[in-house]
Amino acid sequence: MPTLVMKFGGTSVATLDRIKRAAKKVGVEVAKGYDVIVIVSAMSGKTNELVGWVNETSPLYDAREYDAVVSSGENVTAGLMALTLQEMEVPARSWQGWQVPVQTTSAHASARIEAIPADNIRAKFAAGDRVAVVAGFQGVSPEGRITTLGRGGSDTTAVAFAAAFEAERCDIYTDVDGVYTTDPRISDKARKLDKIAFEEMLELASLGAKVLQTRSVELAMRYKVKLRVLSSFEEQSDEAGTLVCDEEEIMESNVVSGVAYSRDEAKMTLISVADRPGIAAAIFGPLSEAGVNVDMIVQNISEEGRTDMTFSCPTDQVARAEAAMEQAKTNGDINFHDLVADENAAKISVVGIGMRSHAGVAAKMFEALSREGINIKVITTSEIKISVLIDRKYMELAVQALHDAFELEKAA
Amino acid sequence: MPTLVMKFGGTSVATLDRIKRAAKKVGVEVAKGYDVIVIVSAMSGKTNELVGWVNETSPLYDAREYDAVVSSGENVTAGLMALTLQEMEVPARSWQGWQVPVQTTSAHASARIEAIPADNIRAKFAAGDRVAVVAGFQGVSPEGRITTLGRGGSDTTAVAFAAAFEAERCDIYTDVDGVYTTDPRISDKARKLDKIAFEEMLELASLGAKVLQTRSVELAMRYKVKLRVLSSFEEQSDEAGTLVCDEEEIMESNVVSGVAYSRDEAKMTLISVADRPGIAAAIFGPLSEAGVNVDMIVQNISEEGRTDMTFSCPTDQVARAEAAMEQAKTNGDINFHDLVADENAAKISVVGIGMRSHAGVAAKMFEALSREGINIKVITTSEIKISVLIDRKYMELAVQALHDAFELEKAA
Numbered sequence: 001m002p003t004l005v006m007k008f009g010g011t012s013v014a015t016l017d018r019i020k021r022a023a024k025k026v027g028v029e030v031a032k033g034y035d036v037i038v039i040v041s042a043m044s045g046k047t048n049e050l051v052g053w054v055n056e057t058s059p060l061y062d063a064r065e066y067d068a069v070v071s072s073g074e075n076v077t078a079g080l081m082a083l084t085l086q087e088m089e090v091p092a093r094s095w096q097g098w099q100v101p102v103q104t105t106s107a108h109a110s111a112r113i114e115a116i117p118a119d120n121i122r123a124k125f126a127a128g129d130r131v132a133v134v135a136g137f138q139g140v141s142p143e144g145r146i147t148t149l150g151r152g153g154s155d156t157t158a159v160a161f162a163a164a165f166e167a168e169r170c171d172i173y174t175d176v177d178g179v180y181t182t183d184p185r186i187s188d189k190a191r192k193l194d195k196i197a198f199e200e201m202l203e204l205a206s207l208g209a210k211v212l213q214t215r216s217v218e219l220a221m222r223y224k225v226k227l228r229v230l231s232s233f234e235e236q237s238d239e240a241g242t243l244v245c246d247e248e249e250i251m252e253s254n255v256v257s258g259v260a261y262s263r264d265e266a267k268m269t270l271i272s273v274a275d276r277p278g279i280a281a282a283i284f285g286p287l288s289e290a291g292v293n294v295d296m297i298v299q300n301i302s303e304e305g306r307t308d309m310t311f312s313c314p315t316d317q318v319a320r321a322e323a324a325m326e327q328a329k330t331n332g333d334i335n336f337h338d339l340v341a342d343e344n345a346a347k348i349s350v351v352g353i354g355m356r357s358h359a360g361v362a363a364k365m366f367e368a369l370s371r372e373g374i375n376i377k378v379i380t381t382s383e384i385k386i387s388v389l390i391d392r393k394y395m396e397l398a399v400q401a402l403h404d405a406f407e408l409e410k411a412a
Numbered sequence: 413m414p415t416l417v418m419k420f421g422g423t424s425v426a427t428l429d430r431i432k433r434a435a436k437k438v439g440v441e442v443a444k445g446y447d448v449i450v451i452v453s454a455m456s457g458k459t460n461e462l463v464g465w466v467n468e469t470s471p472l473y474d475a476r477e478y479d480a481v482v483s484s485g486e487n488v489t490a491g492l493m494a495l496t497l498q499e500m501e502v503p504a505r506s507w508q509g510w511q512v513p514v515q516t517t518s519a520h521a522s523a524r525i526e527a528i529p530a531d532n533i534r535a536k537f538a539a540g541d542r543v544a545v546v547a548g549f550q551g552v553s554p555e556g557r558i559t560t561l562g563r564g565g566s567d568t569t570a571v572a573f574a575a576a577f578e579a580e581r582c583d584i585y586t587d588v589d590g591v592y593t594t595d596p597r598i599s600d601k602a603r604k605l606d607k608i609a610f611e612e613m614l615e616l617a618s619l620g621a622k623v624l625q626t627r628s629v630e631l632a633m634r635y636k637v638k639l640r641v642l643s644s645f646e647e648q649s650d651e652a653g654t655l656v657c658d659e660e661e662i663m664e665s666n667v668v669s670g671v672a673y674s675r676d677e678a679k680m681t682l683i684s685v686a687d688r689p690g691i692a693a694a695i696f697g698p699l700s701e702a703g704v705n706v707d708m709i710v711q712n713i714s715e716e717g718r719t720d721m722t723f724s725c726p727t728d729q730v731a732r733a734e735a736a737m738e739q740a741k742t743n744g745d746i747n748f749h750d751l752v753a754d755e756n757a758a759k760i761s762v763v764g765i766g767m768r769s770h771a772g773v774a775a776k777m778f779e780a781l782s783r784e785g786i787n788i789k790v791i792t793t794s795e796i797k798i799s800v801l802i803d804r805k806y807m808e809l810a811v812q813a814l815h816d817a818f819e820l821e822k823a824a
Contacts, residue, residue, distance in 0.1 A: 016468055050488065056428055058495040065498070068506050069491035072484040076462065079481035083470040086477070094480050098510065099556060144511060 001125070004034040005170040007136065007158035010044035012173050012232035013077050016084075022173065023084040025236055026131060030090055035125045037165060038092075039136040039158040040081055042073025063108030067138070067148045071097070074135035074154070082133045092131035093124065097138035097146065102157070104139035104147045111139055111147035113156065116164035134161065152213030159216045163223035170220070170227050171241075172212060177231035178242035179204065179211055181408035182259040186399045189409040193257065194239070197247035200257050201227075203351045203385045212244070220244065247353050252412040255354035255361060259402045262347040264315040265295070267377050267389055270325065272337035275307040282333045283309060283325075290324035292317045295347070296380045296389060309336075310378060312389055315343050345377060346395040349387040350402055362386050368405035374398055413537070416446040417582040419548065419570035422456035424585050424644035425489050428496075434585065435496040437648055438543060442502050447537045449577060450504075451548040451570040452493055454485025475520030479550070479560045483509070486547035486566070494545045504543035505536065509550035509558065514569070516551035516559045523551055523559035525568065528576035546573065564625030571628045575635035582632065582639050583653075584624060589643035590654035591616065591623055593820035594671040598811045601821040605669065606651070609659035612669045613639075615763045615797045624656070632656065659765050664824040667766035667773060671814045674759040676727040677707070679789050679801055682737065684749035687719040694746045695721060695737075702736035704729045707759070708792045708801060721748075722790060724801055727755050757789060758807040761799040762814055774798050780817035786810055 006029065008022045022038075029036050041047075050070045054061050078094035085092035097104075100120060104111035121132045136154030139147045149156050155172060162170035177192065179201065184190040196204075198221035205214045211229055220227045230241025243249075273279060280299075287294055292313050300308040313321055318341050328334045355361050365386055369376060374397065378389040390398055403409070418441065420434045434450075441448050453459075462482045466473050490506035497504035509516075512532060516523035533544045548566030551559045561568050567584060574582035589604065591613065596602040608616075610633035617626045623641055632639045642653025655661075685691060692711070699706055704725050712720040725733055730753050740746045767773050777798055781788060786809065790801040802810055815821070 016465060019469070053428060053488075053492055054495060057431070057492050058499050061495055062498055062505075065491045065495045065506055068494075068508070069488050072487045075484045075487075076465075076481050079477045080465055080469050082480075083466060083473055083477045086474055087470045093474075094477055096480070096558075146508075 001035045003165045003167040004029050005037045005158050005162040005167045007039040008173045010041040011175045013040055014044040019080055019084050022232055027088050027090055030130045036131045037161050038131055038133045039154055040077040041136050041154045043077055046073035064145050067108050067146050071138040071146050071148055074137050078133045078135040085131050090131055091129045092133055095132055095134045098140040102139035106141040108147055110150040113160045116160055118164050155213040155216035159219045159225050162225040170225050172229045173232035177234055178229050182399055182403050186396050187403045189403055191409050193242050195243045195250045197353050199384055200351050200353055201244045204258055204260050253354055254412045255358045256350045256352035256406040258351050259399050260349045261395055261399055265312050265345040265347045266315045266318045267312050267342040267345045268321055269340045270309040270336040272306045273309050274335040275302045275305055286324045286328045290320050292321045296378045298378050344392045345389045346392040347387055347389055348398045349385055351385045353384050355384050368401045372397055372401050413447045415577045415579040416441050417449045417570050417574040417579045419451040420585045422453040423587045425452055426456040431492055431496050434644055439500050439502055442542045448543045449573050450543055450545045451566055452489040453548050453566045455489055458485035476557050479520050479558050483550040483558050483560050486549050490545045490547040497543050502543055503541050504545055507544055507546045510552040514551035518553040520559055522562040525572045528572055530576050567625040567628035571631045571637050574637040582637050584641045585644035589646055590641050594811055594815050598808050599815045601815055603821050605654050607655045607662045609765050611796055612763050612765055613656045616670055616672050665766055666824045667770045668762045668764035668818040670763050671811050672761045673807055673811055677724050677757040677759045678727045678730045679724050679754040679757045680733055681752045682721040682748040684718045685721050686747040687714045687717055698736045698740045702732050704733045708790050710790050756804045757801045758804040759799055759801055760810045761797055763797045765796050767796050780813045784809055784813050
């Protein structure tokens with residue numbers, strides 16, 4: 001029988017009633033003839049509670065014990081989901097990571113899945129089970145310890161199972177009904193996309209559209225897993241939600257697929273840095289070691305052996321960045337006149353695979369922002385994305401202006 | 413190094429602060445040179461919450477899924493305890509049942525431990541670990557499913573580990589500071605016993621003194637595990653608590669060690685049963701099938717082929733007992749005139765291994781009750797125990813009178 005993977009996130013299994021609602025959706029697919037692998041998260045709030053206990057007990061915790069504790073939430077949901085399906089007379093059982101087994105690396109708290117032998121679950125399907133309910137987010141290390149995959153890891157579990165079982169599709173049920181051209185809370189013209197290419201989804205995921213974990217999209221792209229994002233709170237149909245797929249499967253698409261934003265960005269400028277070969281490494285090495293996630297980087301034209309170096313990072317990392325730079329100055333590794341932090345920035349990006357074949361997207365973007373009087377602080381581009389840093393107070397305005405300019409409310 | 417098993421119940425690990433307090437007690441034993449196996453229960457209230465969810469989801473639940481769900485509470489405590497010990501710089505790790513592995517039967521929700529291979533934990537001790545924190549109450553079946561041992565199962569886990577590792581002692585930390593001659597809430601003369609024999613503890617446990625689970629005492633008796641009950645909320649010393657041990661180790665003891673009671677007993681009388689060979693089986697077979705826990709049984713002298721049959725059971729099983737008897741009558745399996753239920757009974761027992769060699773204990777007991785004008789409804793005896801059923805309103809009075817009569821406030 002064909003296999004389907006269905007993943008339910010924390011809000012979709014937050015209560016016994018919601019677990020029942022999710023189980024009904026599983027029942028629909030079973031009735032269609034699928035063997036279904038259900039991946040469940042912990043009931044919402046549970047993982048945070050467990051993480052809180054671990055942090056309070058041991059701020060610099062042993063990640064192996066962290067994993068042993070926080071993985072328990074998914075086990076509870078898996079058992080309850082199996083029981084709920086059994087009540088509906090759907091033959092089902094729960095599987096914990098070590099029972100499958102989901103083999104991972106030993107990198108506790110951020111382990112990577114290495115293999116998912118399909119034999120055990122396949123044998124149960126052959127023996128009459130119709131659903132395997134798998135606790136997401138967890139696996140087992142070569143040493144036999146429990147591992148977890150890091151936040152949002154259940155998405156990755158789902159895609160990995162879809163790849164291992166060559167599933168027809170991997171449906172990610174969540175609290176939104178798909179991927180939108182932009183955040184509907186910011187623009188009421190936001191339109192749900194029927195399809196989006198893996199590459200676009202990757203850019204959107206990493207830009208803060210929290211629908212899917214970046215790693216799960218990467219994995220889906222590598223193994224060509226058809227990924228569908230849809231709401232667990234609405235009626236399901238084969239056309240519901242958004243399909244994340246290979247760009248070849250998307251016949252027509254807009255040049256730009258979506259406008260993403262990231263609210264809490266800071267623009268940091270090192271004024272009058274002594275310019276010399278290797279200066280970039282001398283600056284960004286210490287920042288990386290200090291755990292600062294540097295995003296955009298711009299170097300101004302050098303004058304008389306000195307230059308200004310600008311970069312962006314999340315606002316909550318500004319203090320860390322400043323400390324790292326002062327330390328590097330004290331060490332004599334770099335020399336600069338001043339470090340200016342602008343903590344009132346936001347990043348706006350337009351994303352679309354159509355950009356590859358269409359010129360003029362950047363010009364259109366800058367023009368639209370200019371018409372609204374929005375000044376651009378920093379610009380970066382990739383093959384399918386253009387990002388700008390602007391004043392945070394213009395963020396909503398910029399998103400709306402760009403959504404209008406690229407006519408995203410209209411389907412291709 | 414000698415091994416010690418320490419078990420902490422739900423109230424002893426109810427909060428992070430209490431886990432810390434328990435961990436300090438473990439640290440004391442580690443400092444003395446013991447390798448310590450710590451058995452933990454779920455934080456108090458957690459197991460009830462999980463059981464509630466299972467019952468609400470599926471009243472006639474699949475016990476395999478029940479076990480998968482309810483075992484998760486102990487995993488959380490085990491991880492948190494290991495982290496707490498690590499914070500105290502005591503090398504420790506957590507062990508879930510399947511990791512040890514604690515091999516059990518497949519009788520889910522009431523599995524029995526079959527074997528505990530010591531190799532894995534011994535190897536970690538050899539490598540420098542000083543504490544193995546084991547999730548109590550759980551194991552793994554031959555099919556690789558998670559099992560649980562039934563309520564109070566963590567006591568059994570503790571004793572089984574003490575036997576498997578030939579531990580010097582098994583310390584059960586709980587919310588009382590030992591075993592008393594009777595319930596201190598009923599008699600302010602109740603005295604803590606320094607030692608009690610396994611056989612006496614077994615009788616007391618089954619009589620409702622909820623200090624230790626009956627099965628754990630049976631197991632300790634079979635494997636000669638020295639069991640100590642002590643409070644996790646008081647200072648520890650080698651003399652603290654009550655030692656449950658072989659009677660040979662008890663030099664002097666009172667004839668009677670304790671007075672136990674069971675509050676909610678019902679006396680059921682089948683009036684004028686047609687007496688014939690096999691009539692007892694015809695009565696108690698259906699009661700057993702209906703899940704009625706029959707305790708005391710008395711058959712009156714038969715007259716003209718008819719007899720009265722009296723038995724006791726917990727009051728909350730009266731309706732079930734009545735239904736079973738009516739059904740047996742309808743089926744023609746038994747014939748009786750009437751079934752009279754007296755739901756206002758309580759059971760009082762005196763227990764002591766000294767009874768074996770001392771006559772007159774029963775007479776002294778009946779005399780003491782008679783002096784208080786307490787009528788005895790039913791009597792049963794064993795080698796080391798005499799139990800009577802009385803009116804519930806006299807329960808406290810009877811306990812106090814018997815405690816006085818046998819001078820239990822005085823040590824032997």
